[in-house]
Amino acid sequence: MITKISMKNVASYKDETTLETNKRINLIYGLNGAGKTQISKFLANQEDENFKDCKIEGLSNEQQILVYNQDFIEKNFYDTDKQQGIFTLSEENTSIKQEIENLQKELIELKSNQDENERKLKEKQEDIIKIENDFKDDIWKIKQNHSGNFKDFFEGKMGSKESFLNFIKSKIGEVLSLDTINQNINLEELKKQYNILTDTTQVKLENINEISNIEFKNIEDNLIFNEIIVGNQDSIIADLINKLGNGDWVKDGFDKYILQDSQTCPFCQSNTITPKFKSDLENYFDKTYENKIKEIEKLNDEYQNLFSNISNIETFYRRDILDSKDLEFEKLYSQVKSKLEENIRKIQEKIKEPSKKIELEKTEELFQNLNNYLKQIQQKIIEFNNKLDNQENEKEKLEKQFWEFAIFEKKEIIEKYKKDKNEKEINKEILDKGNKTIKENIQNIENTIKEKQKEVINIQEAVDRINNYLKDLGILSFCIKIQDDEKQEYIIVREGENKPSFKTLSEGEKTLISFLYFLQLCQGKKEKNEAILDKIIVIDDPISSLSFNYVYNIAQLIKEIFLRNKDSNYKQIFVLTHHLYFFKELIGFKEDYKKDIYTFRIGKNENYISHIDTMKEDEILNDYQAYWQILKDYKEGKIHAILIPNTMRNILEYFIGFIQKNKIDIIKNIENEDKEKKFEPFCRYINRESHSFMGNMSDAKEIDIDMFFEAFKKVFEYLGHLEHYDIMMKKGN
Known part of the structure; x- marks a missing residue:
């Protein structure tokens, strides 16, 4: 259709x-x-x-188009004296005719089923196209969302949605299965790596070293810090100092006052410090005591020196790989430094109070944690530097990762697309198979009809029908007959003659016979084996x-x-x-x-x-209303002015004839009232005899159409029917 x-x-x-x-x-x-x-x-x-x-x-x-128009008449009648025969079924063999009619009914039903199937197929195809277009739009968003950040990866892929979709489909095929895609790929990390590999100003990063804790550990494990350091127990004053438990206090006073060769007691200010008392104190704080103190002081110096050699935190920073935003590293570094500072404080406390036991904090685990983290950073540095050494290869790897990420990002959409499209294609395949079966059945029935028609088909039935139509129309002066049964041709003849006479017919008769021939052609066919x-x-x-x-x-x-x-x-x-x-x-x-x-x-x-x-x-509308519609259409700019004068004349002839007035008298009265003679072209045209030949308007371009409308309205005003004019010209009437 x-x-x-x-x-x-x-x-x-x-x-x-x-x-x-x-x-x-x-x-x-x-x-x-x-x-x-x-x-x-x-x-x-x-x-x-x-x-x-x-x-x-x-x-x-x-579907076959059959057209009746002037070309059809020219081809089948004017250009030839003979018409091709029309094959129709004979009315005589009713049993075969009935079989054919039954087959044709079955054929109509099958074709109806075929049309319904075709409609459903078209719907399925439209559904598939919609699924494809929706998927294409969704996939295009990959380009919209990511091409700005990964420009190089989209080079050559920025064309049409169709070509981009085909590219993505090929990538899905490379990945083979969505389950194999690394779901942990991070977009921000991809951006970071892309910027590194595409930044021409990038230089290699300096390696980062671990901080050794062996020397710290050796000092922290020294047993001297857990030892009570006191003076010579054989000294005469040892018992008293031990009894009082103030050896560290005595040592402090000894160092500050007695060794200064002073004889004055720092408390009573009497000259009670004798050479013997000084000798006794010196004997108590002997060489052994001094050596232990010096050993602790040495350990203190070494520990502080090791501590000061630890680099500032800023020296570990390596651009984006490790910076001040890395709170984990800052925490580990701070923990090590804090413990070391705590141990320094304890060592100094031991020096001040040798008899007091202390235990230094063990920093080995903290150093281990920090160094493990530094190992990770160093590995990243190595990877970073390797990337700079192999930029092209690394860029290819990164691009592969990016497309895997982009595909995984659309995983649900891809799976839905595959599922929906597969369902529609299965349904379409079922309909296709059904359609194929229907077509085969149609072909079989058509072949059967052709075979059966051979038994009853002829060109005489069409002749009889055409002639019967002519008789029904009261036309007895000519008819159609078979000219040559073998050639299967017709001719149109006058009553009592046997020679072609189409060209002698009136125009109306030519129209009638050609149209009746066309009607039979529509009901029959020109060839015996013509497809139905x-x-x-x-x-x-x-x-x-x-x-x-x-x-x-x-x-x-x-x-x-x-x-x-x-x-x-x-x-x-x-x-x-x-x-x-x-x-x-x-x-x-x-x-x-x-x-x-x-x-x-x-x-x-x-x-x-x-x-x-x-x-x-x-x-x-009826004819009269149609003419008024032409005037209204002109007012709305829908038709050309050339039609207006002739239309006005037709309206006036209808109307004046209806009210039984004389047109000539009315026009004369209009002319008599027209002192300026401006309505003269209108009156002259309305009085022309012909109102059907459009050629008489060759001078229409010189006519004032506004004047025609004014004069036309004047006629109704003169007749006392201005209200009728207003009603007929009213929009929507």
């Missing part, structure tokens, strides 16, 4: 205009010259170069040149054969006409096929450009 006809760049269709439909019956109204015939010509010969910019949508290879296809019927003005008596008959034939016959293989019907009575007769608002009808209007705008518009039910 045709769903859309687009007309462009042919004849008066300068701009593209479309006829869109989903109905079986399509009735198209338009004045002569509006552009109807171009549509029928296009449907009859779509390959014509003149129609290269015109398009049809919805037509399938299983669904037919799209196009009829362009079949009542042209016919008297009014035949308009009704032709309309009834079209309705009976095509419009009411829903179960036939007439898939779609297009009828184009300029005749409103014929148009309204076809519509048949009380008919049961009303819901199957779309109506259209073809017109020309003020630039002579044709346009197609849908026509609503309330816009379908």
